[in-house]
Every structure is written in structure tokens, then in C-alpha cells.
Amino acid sequence: MNKKILTTAILASVAGAAHAQSSVTLYGLIDAGISYNSHVKNATGGSSSYWGYGDGVAQGSRWGLRGAEDLGGGLKAIFVLESGFNSGSGTLGQGGALFGRQAYVGLTKDTIGSLTFGRQYSFSTDFLGGNYSIGGNTVAGNYAYHFNDIDQLTSSRINNSVKFTSVNFSGLTFGGLYGFSNTTSFAGAPTTASTSSSRAYSFGANYGYGPFGLGAAYTDIRYPGAASPAFTTTIAGIGGALLDLRTFGIGGRYVAGPATVFALWTNTLLSQIGASSYLYNAYEVGGKWAFTPALSGQLGYTYSRASGLFGAHWNQIDAAVDYALSKRTDVYLLAAYQDASGTYKGQPVQAQIGDSNSSIFQPSGSGSQNQVAVRVGLRTKF
Template sequence: MKKTILAAAALGSFSIVAQAQSSVTLYGLLDAGITYANKVATSTGHDSLVKYGDGVASGSRWGLRGTEDLGGGLKAIFVLESGFSTGDGTSGQGGALFGRQAFVGLAKDGIGSLTFGRQYSFSTDYIGANYTMGSQTPAGNYAYHINDLDQLTSSRINNAVKFSSANFAGLTFGAMYGFSNSTQFAGTPTTTGTGGTQGSSSTYSFGANYATGPFGIGAAYTNIRFPNGATPAFSVSIANINTLGLRDLETFGVGARYAIASGLVFANWTHTKFEPLTGESSKLNNYEIGGRWALRRRCRRAWATRSRSSTTASKASGIRSTVRSTTRCPSAPMSTCWGSTRRRRAATS
């Protein structure tokens, strides 16, 4: 009887919000182009490739964001965000209707917000959104870490309860818990089987960020558990995870940035540990440093991006990637963005 009453109360709360919206915003982003790649490996050697590029710098999406003023600084909020392909119109994130974000909750001035649903982890919110090449320049997808192993790009957690604090003189912090998160890995729903207890398939994440004036620094920790073993589609080999399945992913990161005149420098470091279903664990360290500046103020928004990356399975040399961006405006002023990322995989423990 108690469960029935609680369920009815929750549905009733959602109905009130849905029927009394005071502000609803429709937003979106379309990203498409032509992609050219040379030296593509084929069965007969190497060849060049020209193809339609969907989500070249950022994934296409549309969404609804709503708020309802309840008085006394209290608001009801919701976000529904859908990713899709401009090439064929299909939904992204494994075909989910609102695979990017889907949550509802309450926000209180001076305290923060408490939200429920599919949401970003604090690794994405605090480190990925503030201290990476992808977030600080128009390099976008070209600058993301390989496979998003450290969860900085799109770590979306299902069935999550999330508290995000208000801004206290530049300081924000938060914590999240995901119930039975058995269908999520690195932003892509992945079926991991049935069974297992609620606690053994949970996810939790927490972090803090401080930003004042030209300076900002943040840190975050995320732990995702897969009791029945996820099989992530890594394009780089991480221990035995690709073939035997992943039981646990644990990542910690810290990032910082500082604005200098008309430019900005930033850096981040992440440490990620993978626990396969069987065999030894594997660890991965990412180091990234970069910056942007405008030689003339008129050209801050004009960019062109070039990326160069290489990978190796050798534990001694690790995995490396370098990204550089440069552009020249028609009227001659120039803006430049630069950065490099170094990834080293530690010996298995």
C-alpha cells in the first residue's frame, strides 16, 4: 500500500508541472559536413575516403527546457534532449527518444537543484565542460579523448538522483547516485544482461568546481559498475575488457584554466581504472594542456580545425594524440588554438 501511494504522489507531481509551465524553451543544434580521410586501411592496403559527415564538431540535437516558478525562490525544472543523425534522421544514443538528457526536479535559489532521470556525471559537468580542448575551442569532436574512456565528454547516467549546488562565491559542488545503471557506458546505452542486485549495478559521481575572475579549477570522481559485464566498443585495446567484458569503471580527474589578456590556457589530468570480469585490471592516465588566443579581437570566432592522432598497443609508448587549430579571416586578422593530449596506459595491476 505504501508503494502505491508514493507512486501516485510522484505521478501527480509530474502532472502539475506538465500542465502549468510558465517558461518552455525549444533549442537545438544541427552539425553536418563532408569528411575526407587519407591512408584509410583496406583489405588491399590504404586508400582515401570521402563521406558525409554527421556531427562533425558536435552531435546534432534538439530539446525542451522548462521552468515553473513555485514561489519563494523555488522552481520546478525539466530537460528533455534528443540526439539524432542529420544523414538519415534516426535517433542517436542507441535509438533512445531522449537519449542525451531526460530529467525533472526542483531548484531552490541559494541552495541548488535536485533532479531525477538521465543526466551527465560530474566528470562531464565539471572537467569535460570547463577544462578540455573540446569545451574551450571550436575543435569539438576532433579534440575529445579516445573513446571517452575517462568519461569527460558524454558520461550520461540512467536512473540518477543528482544534487547540484548553487554558486557560493565561485564554488559549486554536487553528488549523484544512479540506481541499477545497467544500460549505460560512456554515453551509449549498452545492454549488459539481467540479474544482480540494485547496489551492485549502481553508479555514483561527485565533484567540485571553483571559478573566480580569470581562474578556474575543478575535480570529479565517477564510478560505474556492471555486475553482468558490459562489452564496450573500444577501438583501442584495454587489457582483456574488449573480449571478456567490463565489471567496473572508476575515473578521477582534475582540471584548471587561466585567462591571460585575450587568451586562455588550460590543462587536465585523469586517471581511469578498468576491472574486467576476469583477469587483471588496467589503468589509463590522460594528460592534456592547451590554449587559445586572438591576435586581433575581430577574429575570436573564426576557426578551422586540423587533427592528427596515432595509437599503439605498446604499454611502453602508450597512446598519443595531438590536436591543433588555426584560421585566417578574410580581412587578415588571425586566431590560433593549440593543444596536445598525452595518454599513457599503466601496466596492469
């Protein structure tokens, strides 16, 4: 009888160990609320106020599966499948792709890093967007990220990509990515961005030591209008079909007790097909303060400037209060103000808070060069 008990215990322990070597996790979040904007372009091109249901402002709503299999010797097989959706309509995000946020498989070694294949984030998103930008550090989220994610801080997802990301070497992490176009070369000079012609590469490094953090990233996307979903090349009423998008940025962060301060600069060159290029620079400073473990206040300022074909300037202030009801659920109040100045083709430059690619807001419309946005939101994670 004792032998039977011992055998059963051994088999149970072996089965438990085998189970522990592999894991699959279901995760996600939903961010929903009510949004207001003082000036939004209407059907006639003019300016109107807007009230509506808003999805995915602090963070985009998503669900996903994450898995790992222990292959022994510190080597693991990993995968991520992540789908974005709109909680108001139930429709898929990212142009309707089933796993439009992320879809990759690869290997990771605990002393070297990971090599992955699929649809993945560029290092502008990995190292800059989540660590040093106002959008990534506060519930301002997609209101604080720059027009249509022009500098690739939040939704720079590269199809058909091969990506290496190192482990942490005494505070230093680095990596590189290449995204294949999966098409033959163009014959002659193209006049439009052809379907599935977008290729990309990205590099980045991040260093953290105690309360300090410093990061830099470079991303180049050929024919960004052919990406999936397509990059909208019209930014606050400016621009045309793009041949190339090149962006570089550097950011820093410091944490002191309940306070966190951060700063970021990005430099983005937009080369148009059959036309001149123009340069976009964005400068951010921001901070947040934890009044209690549950309550925090957040404040940020961004100055943006475009040059080349025109001269245009945008000033934006973001302020928010966030209250955690639990470790998984929080409520927040967000306000943003943006003022634009300058002209393009003889017309006043428009303001634009957020990302018109995801239909958060449109430009301010003719007759207005500013926007005020207010948002009350609820976010829960699982």
C-alpha cells in the same frame, strides 16, 4: 468606461505575470561537414583512407525542450528533454533513445541548488569536459576527446540517476550523483555484463575566481558495457569485457584578454571481467586566441598512456580555425594528428582519433600506427 479600461488593464497584467512564472524553451544545434582520415580500419582489418559526411564533430547535433515553473519563494520545478540525432541520416543518436542525451525533472532553490531525477550527465562531463578539456574548449570537439570517451568527458550519461548540484557559493559549485542499476544483485561472479545492470556514482567540485578556474571530478560505472548505449570496451584494438570503469580528473583554466589556456589530467582504471586491470592516463594542454570577435585560432596537445596488461602511448595534436558568421552560426577548419606506439598481445597498438561508439572514426587498422584527420564544418544553433 474608465472602470472597464482599468479592469481590462489589471486582468492583462495579472495574466502576463502568471505567464512569466512558467516557461518552456525549444533549443538545439546542427553540426555538419566533410571529414577525411588518412588511415581507418577497413573490412579486412587493414588500413584505408576515408572521405565522408561527418555529423556532430564540434558538438553533437541535438534538439531539446527546457522548462521551468516558479513555485514561489525562490523554488522552481524544472525539466529537460534532449534528443540527439544524425543530420546526415536523420536517425536518433545514443542507441536510438528518443531523449538519449538528457531526460530529467526536478526542483531548484536559488539559495541551495537543484535536485533532479532521470538520465543525466556525470560530473566528469559537467565539470571537466566542458571547462578544461580541448574537446570542450575548442571546435576540435569529438576529435579531441579520448578514445570512446574512456574518461567520461563528453557523453557520460547515467540512467536512473538522482543528482544534486549546488548553486554558486562565492565561486564554488559542487555536487553528487547516484545512478541505480534497477536490477537484482548477481549471484556469484559474473562472466558478462548483464542487460540493465549498470550502476554508477559521481562527485565533483568546481571553483572559479576572476580569470582562474579549477575543477575535479570522480565517476565510477559498474558494468559499463551494460550502459545505454553500451560503452565499447575495445579501445584502439585493446581490451575486453569490463567489470568496472573508475575515472578521476583535475583541470585548470586561465583567461587573459583574448587568450584562454587550459590543462587537464585524467586517470582511468578499467577492471576487466575475469582478467587483469589496466590504467589509462591522459594529459592535455591547450589554448585559444580571439584574433577578432568573430575569428579564433585553437591549438591543443594530448599525451595518453596505458599500463597494466601492456605499454602503449599516444600523442595527438589538434589545431583549428573558427569563424562566426553570426551569434548562432559558425564555420570551422580542423586538423588532428595522432601517433601511437607500443604493442598489445604482440601486435602494434593502433591510433584512433575520436569516438568509434558514435562511428566518427575507427582505429587505424593493421599496418598503421597514426592517423591524420581533417574536417570542414558548419554549425548553427537555435
